[in-house]
Amino acid sequence: MSKYCIGVDLGGTNITIALVDLKGKIKEKIKISTQADRDANFVIKTIIENIKVLVRNISCSQIAGAGIGAAGQIDHVKGVIQFSPNLHWRNIAIVKELKKECHVPVLIDNDANVACYGEYLFGAGKGTKSIICVTLGTGVGGGIIIDGKIYRGAGGGAGEIGHITVESKGRKCNCGNHGCMEAYVGALHIRDRCIEKLKTGRKSIITKIVDGSLSKITPKVLEEAAFYKDELALELWQETGMYLGIGLASLINIFNPEKIIIGGGVANAGKLISDPMMKTIKERALAVSLHDVKIVRAKLGEEAGVIGAAMLALSE
Ligand SMILES: [Zn+2]
Numbered sequence: 606m607s608k609y610c611i612g613v614d615l616g617g618t619n620i621t622i623a624l625v626d627l628k629g630k631i632k633e634k635i636k637i638s639t640q641a642d643r644d645a646n647f648v649i650k651t652i653i654e655n656i657k658v659l660v661r662n663i664s665c666s667q668i669a670g671a672g673i674g675a676a677g678q679i680d681h682v683k684g685v686i687q688f689s690p691n692l693h694w695r696n697i698a699i700v701k702e703l704k705k706e707c708h709v710p711v712l713i714d715n716d717a718n719v720a721c722y723g724e725y726l727f728g729a730g731k732g733t734k735s736i737i738c739v740t741l742g743t744g745v746g747g748g749i750i751i752d753g754k755i756y757r758g759a760g761g762g763a764g765e766i767g768h769i770t771v772e773s774k775g776r777k778c779n780c781g782n783h784g785c786m787e788a789y790v791g792a793l794h795i796r797d798r799c800i801e802k803l804k805t806g807r808k809s810i811i812t813k814i815v816d817g818s819l820s821k822i823t824p825k826v827l828e829e830a831a832f833y834k835d836e837l838a839l840e841l842w843q844e845t846g847m848y849l850g851i852g853l854a855s856l857i858n859i860f861n862p863e864k865i866i867i868g869g870g871v872a873n874a875g876k877l878i879s880d881p882m883m884k885t886i887k888e889r890a891l892a893v894s895l896h897d898v899k900i901v902r903a904k905l906g907e908e909a910g911v912i913g914a915a916m917l918a919l920s921e
Pocket of ligand 1: 767768778779780781782785787
């Protein structure tokens with residue numbers, strides 16, 4: 606009887622490969638550098654070699670399947686990474702390559718979806734049916750689970766929560782649009798908003814904390830400044846939380862989820878971001894759906910991706 610799944614979290618910088626039991630516990634994991642400057646064949650070969658290391662003491666019959674979570678546009682049905690800017694890959698049939706070596710079901714989905722699936726099964730979403738995950742990092746990632754299934758939309762494009770418009774003539778986003786939530790809440794955009802405010806001549810201890818080099822401003826720096834009641838930092842968090850709240854209120858009204866699970870480094874700001882976020886949500890979400898939803902922090906941290914990827918194999 607199968608006891609394990611193999612999860613692969615394929616990022617632009619690192620690859621984590623793990624042997625995960627059916628209760629979502631990692632039995633053993635290997636973390637390696639992606640070496641994205643090498644070609645796809647090299648990276649795939651490295652993944653296969655490391656999978657072989659992980660299963661060295663396990664018989665094939667004990668492996669239920671393998672799953673991959675990768676950043677970029679994924680054709681989940683064909684098992685192809687269509688485009689990954691981080692890996693510089695186009696149309697790589699990674700599932701086919703893995704299946705040649707590992708004679709078990711192999712599935713792939715994008716990193717945000719598999720991380721959400723991990724949280725849904727074994728993290729902050731355990732025991733629910735419908736959740737939305739939001740990851741607040743450099744960008745703003747998202748995943749949607751409806752009735753226990755990853756919601757991918759017509760062509761796999763669903764869950765791009767960071768690109769909800771929160772300001773009609775707002776800041777330019779990396780996607781080319783204006784006023785996306787990511788253009789206010791993404792870590793680099795928070796930094797840029799801070800720099801813009803400083804350049805209007807406002808006084809703030811932020812400049813002192815980063816020793817004058819404004820490119821070093823991070824959400825962590827702004828947390829520190831807010832701790833000292835710096836007005837500009839407090840204002841930035843206030844606005845960031847508000848824009849996040851506008852986006853989440855729309856999601857609550859559309860999906861009526863049981864939980865919204867928030868993870869990622871920017872979420873470490875805690876009440877600085879969650880207080881204005883909750884205030885905005887309460888103002889903007891419709892009463893029925895607001896009553897049902899719990900907004901909580903993610904539990905699995907960076908392991909959500911590899912655990913969710915492993916469990917993909919059992920999802921179909
Ligand atoms: Zn955008």
